[in-house]
Amino acid sequence: MKFDKKSVKKILVLRYRSIGDLVLCNPALETIRATFPGARIDFVVDEAFESLFYKNPNIDRSIPFSRGSKGEGKIKSLLRELRFILRIRAEKYDMVVDLHCGPRSAMLAWLSGARYRLGYPFRFRNRLFYNIHSPFDDGKTRPNDSHSVNNMVKILSPLDPAEPVEKNLFLTCRDEDRKFASDFLARNGVLPGETVMVIHPGASPDIRRLPVEKMGEVLRWLCNETIIKTVLAGTEAERDFIKQMQEIAGRERPVAIGFTLGQFAALLEAGDMFMGNDSGPVHMAAALKKPVVVFFGPGDPEVWAPWGTDAVVLRTARMECMPCSQYKVQCPYGGNHCMNRIPVEDIKNAVTSLMAKIPKLN
Structure with missing residues (x-):
C-alpha cells in the first residue's frame, strides 16, 4: 500500500x-x-x-x-x-x-x-x-x-520517521500523589534531606527475584553500615517476602504496600536511589532519573536494562541457558539458580558506586 x-x-x-x-x-x-x-x-x-x-x-x-x-x-x-x-x-x-x-x-x-x-x-x-x-x-x-x-x-x-534527538523516558506525578508519598515518609521518621533508597524485592515471575537471604543480608548492611534510609515496597502478595527480609536483617523498615501506581511513582520520585530486580519499577525509577541497582538472571539486559539513568546491572557470569524463557521452561538447575549466584559483595559495591553520584552525599 x-x-x-x-x-x-x-x-x-x-x-x-x-x-x-x-x-x-x-x-x-x-x-x-x-x-x-x-x-x-x-x-x-x-x-x-x-x-x-x-x-x-x-x-x-x-x-x-x-x-x-x-x-x-x-x-x-x-x-x-x-x-x-x-x-x-x-x-x-x-x-x-x-x-x-x-x-x-x-x-x-x-x-x-x-x-x-x-x-x-x-x-x-x-x-x-x-x-x-x-x-x-x-x-x-x-x-x-x-x-x-x-x-x-x-x-x-x-x-520515514523523524528521529528524536534524544530517546527520553517520561513519567510525572500528580500533586496529590506527591503529598501522599511525602506524608508517608514523614510518618515513618524520614527527615527532609536524608538519603532514601526504595527497594522493590519482587518480580514476576518469581524466578527473577534475588533470593530473600541475599536481599536480607544487603538490607542489614544498608541499615547498619550506611547512612541510607531504606523503604521496602511491593504488592500484598510480596508482604511475606518483605517480612522475611526484615527478619534476616534484624531491622524493621518502612513498608510501602497497597499504594496505587501513581503513589508508588511519587515515592520513587521522593527517593534518591532504587534497587530491585528486572521488573517494571526499575524502569519507572529510570524514567525519574534515579540511580538504579538492578539484578538480572533469566532476563536479557541487552533488551531490558534501565534506560537513560545511572545504573549498575548485576548478573552472574554468563551461563549457557541465558537468557531463558523463564515463563514456560522449568529451570534445570532448580529455582532461580542464576539469581542466587550474584555475590552480595558486588551489590554492596554497586550501591557504594552510585552513592558517589548523589549530590547531597558529596
Missing part, C-alpha cells in the same frame, strides 16, 4: 501493558509526535496503567481499556470488547500504530477502520491484520537482540 503521510491527521497507538514496556515506549511516542507534529495522537492502555501517561506531552489523550471484573461471564466480556471496538471505530482514525503486536492489539488494529495499520508481522495474524509491515533487520521472526526502546522505535521505520 502506498503511504500518504500528509493524509494522516488522527493516530491511534496501541500498547496495553505492562509497566516496563509502557514506560519504555515513550521514545516511540516521541518519534510519532515528531513525524506527525500536527496530528492528534490517542493511546490505548490497560486502565490499571493509565496513570503512567499523566501529562505525557507525546499523546493528546489516553484511552483506558478495561479487562472487566473478576468472574465476568463470557457474554459480558464479549459485549464489553465489542463496545470498545465500536468506540474506536467511531473515532475514524487515519492510522493505527501497534507497539504491542499481540493478538488483542492486532485484532483491534484490523477492526479499527483505520486506513493504515502498522506493526511487526511476526505471526500470520499480524501479516493479515496490518497493511504496513515493519521490517526486521535480519529476517528474524521478530526483533529480540536490541533494547526494547529501539525495537519499538523500529516499528515506525516504514513511516
Whole structure:
C-alpha cells in the first residue's frame, strides 16, 4: 500500500501493558509526535496503567481499556470488547500504530477502520491484520537482540520517521500523589534531606527475584553500615517476602504496600536511589532519573536494562541457558539458580558506586 503521510491527521497507538514496556515506549511516542507534529495522537492502555501517561506531552489523550471484573461471564466480556471496538471505530482514525503486536492489539488494529495499520508481522495474524509491515533487520521472526526502546522505535521505520534527538523516558506525578508519598515518609521518621533508597524485592515471575537471604543480608548492611534510609515496597502478595527480609536483617523498615501506581511513582520520585530486580519499577525509577541497582538472571539486559539513568546491572557470569524463557521452561538447575549466584559483595559495591553520584552525599 502506498503511504500518504500528509493524509494522516488522527493516530491511534496501541500498547496495553505492562509497566516496563509502557514506560519504555515513550521514545516511540516521541518519534510519532515528531513525524506527525500536527496530528492528534490517542493511546490505548490497560486502565490499571493509565496513570503512567499523566501529562505525557507525546499523546493528546489516553484511552483506558478495561479487562472487566473478576468472574465476568463470557457474554459480558464479549459485549464489553465489542463496545470498545465500536468506540474506536467511531473515532475514524487515519492510522493505527501497534507497539504491542499481540493478538488483542492486532485484532483491534484490523477492526479499527483505520486506513493504515502498522506493526511487526511476526505471526500470520499480524501479516493479515496490518497493511504496513515493519521490517526486521535480519529476517528474524521478530526483533529480540536490541533494547526494547529501539525495537519499538523500529516499528515506525516504514513511516520515514523523524528521529528524536534524544530517546527520553517520561513519567510525572500528580500533586496529590506527591503529598501522599511525602506524608508517608514523614510518618515513618524520614527527615527532609536524608538519603532514601526504595527497594522493590519482587518480580514476576518469581524466578527473577534475588533470593530473600541475599536481599536480607544487603538490607542489614544498608541499615547498619550506611547512612541510607531504606523503604521496602511491593504488592500484598510480596508482604511475606518483605517480612522475611526484615527478619534476616534484624531491622524493621518502612513498608510501602497497597499504594496505587501513581503513589508508588511519587515515592520513587521522593527517593534518591532504587534497587530491585528486572521488573517494571526499575524502569519507572529510570524514567525519574534515579540511580538504579538492578539484578538480572533469566532476563536479557541487552533488551531490558534501565534506560537513560545511572545504573549498575548485576548478573552472574554468563551461563549457557541465558537468557531463558523463564515463563514456560522449568529451570534445570532448580529455582532461580542464576539469581542466587550474584555475590552480595558486588551489590554492596554497586550501591557504594552510585552513592558517589548523589549530590547531597558529596
